[in-house]
Amino acid sequence: MIGGADLQAMTAALFAPGLVVLPDAVNPSPRAIPVLDPAHLLMDAADLPDPExxxxxxxxxxxxxxxxxxFRVGDRRSxxxxxxAMDAAHDPAGPGRDLPAGIELRGARISHWLRDLAQGRIATEDGIYRAAGIVDMNRQxxxxxxxxxxxxxxxxxxxxxxxxxxxxxxxxxxxxxxxxxxxxxxxxxxxxxxxxxxxxxxxxxxxxxxxxxxxxxxxxxxxxxxxxxxxxxxxxxxxxxxxxxxxxxxxxxxxxxxxxxxxxxxxxxxxxxxxxxARLRATLPVGRRLEWNLPPDDRTVTPLEIWGPVLAAPPASPMQITLDGPGMIARTTGFTAHGQVARLHDNRGDVIARAYCTLTAQVGPGWRECVTVILDPTCPERPGDPWLTAGQWGISIAPGSSPGDYALSLQRDDVLRGFPREARQSRLVDPAYHELRPDGFPIPFDPVGGAAAVQxxxxxxxxxxxxxxxxxxxxxxxxxxxxxxxxxxxxxxxxxxxxxxxxxxxxxxxxxxxxxxxxxxxxxxxxxxxxxxxxxxxxxxxxxxxxxxxxxxxxxxxxxxxxxxxxxxxxxxxxxx
Amino acid sequence: MELTSGWADPEPMAEGGIAGLSPYLQDRLEREAIPKSGKDALPPEQDRLLDQLLSAAFRE
CATH class of the missing domain: 3.40.50.200 (Peptidase S8/S53 domain)
Incomplete structure (x- = not known):
């Protein structure tokens, strides 16, 4: 998609424009563009950098x-x-015709807008962003x-x-x-x-x-x-x-x-x-249970990754995890091979959690197993949607899994400033983990030889x-x-x-x-x-x-x-x- | 309310295409009932995908 045609299919699959941008941003027919396009120069000649x-x-x-x-040289050269701009309404006549979505703005065109700004044809910098399609309040x-x-x-x-x-x-x-x-x-x-x-x-x-x-x-x-x-x-x-x-x-x-x-x-x-x-990271041996606090009113899924120890060869049988929670006794997965997904159902038969078991080759020698647990929200998005009870859940690596330390990490699942998202962050809970000293100052590093799993x-x-x-x-x-x-x-x-x-x-x-x-x-x-x-x-x-x-x-x-x-x-x- | 059911028997994860990229993506596709393979599948083997990406990044 970007550059040569043979990259087109691969980038389209990687980018998945239908999932990440609005429909008007999708380029329906990406195609290769010339390396040097006089109609769309990257920069005006006077603005090019010194090659040395x-x-x-x-x-x-x-x-x-x-x-x-x-980002200017003087007042009118970019x-x-x-x-x-990946999620701007696509311009089929613009320079970014090779892109899967959005628009490309090049320096020579930006300098043209800056000249218009300097000469009063565009009133404000904000006018440039609107003219370029970067700010468009009509888009949802x-x-x-x-x-x-x-x-x-x-x-x-x-x-x-x-x-x-x-x-x-x-x-x-x-x-x-x-x-x-x-x-x-x-x-x-x-x-x-x-x-x-x-x-x-x-x-x-x-x-x-x-x-x-x-x-x-x-x-x-x-x-x-x-x-x-x-x-x-x-x-x-x-x-x-x-x-x-x-x-x-x-x-x-x-x-x-x-x-x-x-x-x-x-x-x-x-x-x-x-x-x-943030209490998002812990290390657990097989069999030890760790509490996992799910806050109420979380309208997004809550993911936890559990990575096993490095193994010399793929294990004969996959790792298993055990999950318990408010109103649910401990339930252990039954993976029979890697590359499987297990689903946990509520009493109505709706899926409330999924666990994905994978095996990954190391960059060097060795293999690592991983189970990614993704829990449903604790607050349904719509009436009738499945949801999990908020509160203190528990997670452990089930006996029979390969021995060694398992690395748990919670995925960040909260809200960035300015981005509307009804999310709340879950935490790992271990009574042996202390955030503050008795005098109220934070403890900056894990105590050597400490008993806490959370780290x-x-x-x-x-x-x-x-x-x-x-x-x-x-x-x-x-x-x-x-x-x-x-x-x-x-x-x-x-x-x-x-x-x-x-x-x-x-x-x-x-x-x-x-x-x-x-x-x-x-x-x-x-x-x-x-x-x-x-x-x-x-x-x-x-x-x-x-x-x-x-x-x-x-x-x-x-x-x-x-x-x-x-x-x-x-x-x-x-x-x- | 007590939950009486457990983990159901596991099923194979989807491979290739965008579904093959991560469990997170598979999860979202399943929740939103989106077809599990992109139109153009990615090489399922990561080494080959990386080779192709690197070759593409530095070739016009």
Whole structure:
């Protein structure tokens, strides 16, 4: 679909446009487009980056404010080479005819709108978003592109925003993807991996085309321009294998390790995550029961992943799980093979829970079993829909399963600010787990030798356990210590590289830019650390650095920062809020 | 109300297409009664899918 025709079917299957965007966004007949299209230039010739001193920044997020002054050179030239708005009404005459859905906006067209803005033909920046079809209040969706201060605005402007008169800006062009609101609203990430892979394919394809445009403009030989790419993905999941074996992680590792003949190295930055203290993660041996609190009035499903120990060979019989709950004695699954689904029925015969048993090959040798339990809501969406009783449920690994430790992780299932979703988060409950010390301060790490099954360790973003991506964590300005919510790699590591985001341990947040030029907001979280790391890395790669591995990127950060893991310089601490 | 039923006998999960991507996706398709295979199936084996994706990403 994106690029050549042979990719078409695969991307269509990955993207599943009918499930993730509104019907008017679907491209009914995607087809290949020319590598260089004079009618749809990625950038005006004067705005192209220096082939020797440039670095492309890619951002996959929500509602990137492409008309913002910090994405301009001067007041009327865009630094955005290309933006894929996945859930905008499709334009069959636009440049994104190869995409499965939405529209592509290219820099030359954006610069045209910016000239209209400067000359008064468009009254406001908001007029550009409406003219482009990014904001269309007639569409029945969450209008995140109209949020005054959204996630995508903060992230993309931290990653690549620069003052219009900053000479570095021209050499850091942006290629962005606005994910569909349906993808962002669903924190369980049901459809996210396929859509994210499609987004990465888009960034790579357009990055390569930008290199070709630079060659064409300068009369350089084919494939002689190989700009590097730093891709920021400030997104994450709280459940997954956390061993690098998921499809999206393997893909990101493969992209990062690939040496392309016509593109520079691609480096990918992810946030560490914000769920250390959320009680979403536990480790259980076979036979031990753990309580699972399901809150009332949750109108969405509640997923839990249970990953078994690494096995040298596929087991003779699959693992089993036992579930009990209010009004239900313990019931054990009866899987007879991997690749099966078991359904739990209520007394009316309606399905109230499903369990999926799978077997996954490790990236190295070995296999892991997984059972993904997905419970029905505790509040029915409509009268007559099946539902589960809220309260204290219990889960255990049934005897007969392969011996060893089983990793439980609950999928995040709550609401993102601005996205309407009637969801509430379930928690794992263990009386031996203590969140606070007797004096009321939080306990930051799992006590050594502690008896609790619920844990803070190994809560790292489940997209970020591959071997090549760079994980960004948060420290506070006051003490330079990893903040309490920051998820952990192993027991105590908050990230590969750290960034000062929060003012102090109990005063979280930093000033970020909003959607409109000159606007600002206060936000917090490792989603903001990742783009600062991306910004730093893009600057270093534009200056010629070529770190090949995660360790080489960390070593580069140690040269520029302080401590271990290294804390990068900036962003500045606000003197007053 | 006491629940008297248990887990029903397991059935095979769907393979290939978008249904083959994850249990979450299968679950949603089943809940919303959406057909379980996309029009164009993905390679069921992850190594092959990755090879094809990587090849496609870096080839015009």
């Amino acid at each position: 001193g440039g670095c492309i920044t890619g951002v996959i997020d929500d509602a990137i404010p492409f008309a913002h002054e910090r 630094r955005v080479a290309s933006l894929w 969706t969450t209008h995140s592109a109209a949020f005054a201060a959204g996630h995508g605005a903060a992230v993309s402007l931290l990653a690549a925003g620069m003052a219009p008169d900053d000479p570095r800006g021209r050499n850091i062009p942006l290629i962005g993807v606005n994910l569909p609101p349906r993808i962002l609203a669903d924190t369980t990430g049901t459809l996210a991996p396929g859509v994210m892979i499609a987004a990465v394919l888009f960034v790579l394809t357009r990055a390569r085309r930008l290199c070709r445009q630079v060659e064409s403009h300068r009369g350089l030989p084919a494939n002689s321009v190989r700009l590097p790419v730093v891709l920021n993905i400030s997104l994450g999941l709280t459940a997954g294998p956390r061993d690098g074996s998921s499809l999206i992680e393997r893909f990101l590792d493969a992209v990062s390790g690939h040496v392309a003949p016509d593109l520079g190295p691609v480096r990918i930055v992810l946030p560490s995550g914000n769920h250390r203290m 803070r360790s190994d809560t790292i973003n489940a997209y970020a356990t591959g071997s090549r991506t760079l994980r960004a964590g948060v420290v506070d300005h006051q003490f330079d210590r990893c903040v309490i919510y920051n998820s952990l790699i192993d027991r105590e590591i908050g990230g590969d590289v750290m960034v000062r985001i929060d003012s102090a341990p109990f005063d979280d947040g930093m000033i970020v830019r909003g959607r409109g030029s000159g606007s600002f907001a206060i936000m917090s979280g490792s989603s903001l650390a990742a783009p600062w790391v991306s910004r730093w890395l893009a600057g270093r790669m534009a200056a010629g650095a070529r770190p090949g591995t995660r360790q080489e990127m960390i070593a580069l950060a140690m040269a520029d920062g302080t401590g271990h893991p290294p804390i990068l310089p900036g962003p500045g601490r606000p003197w007053r809020r």
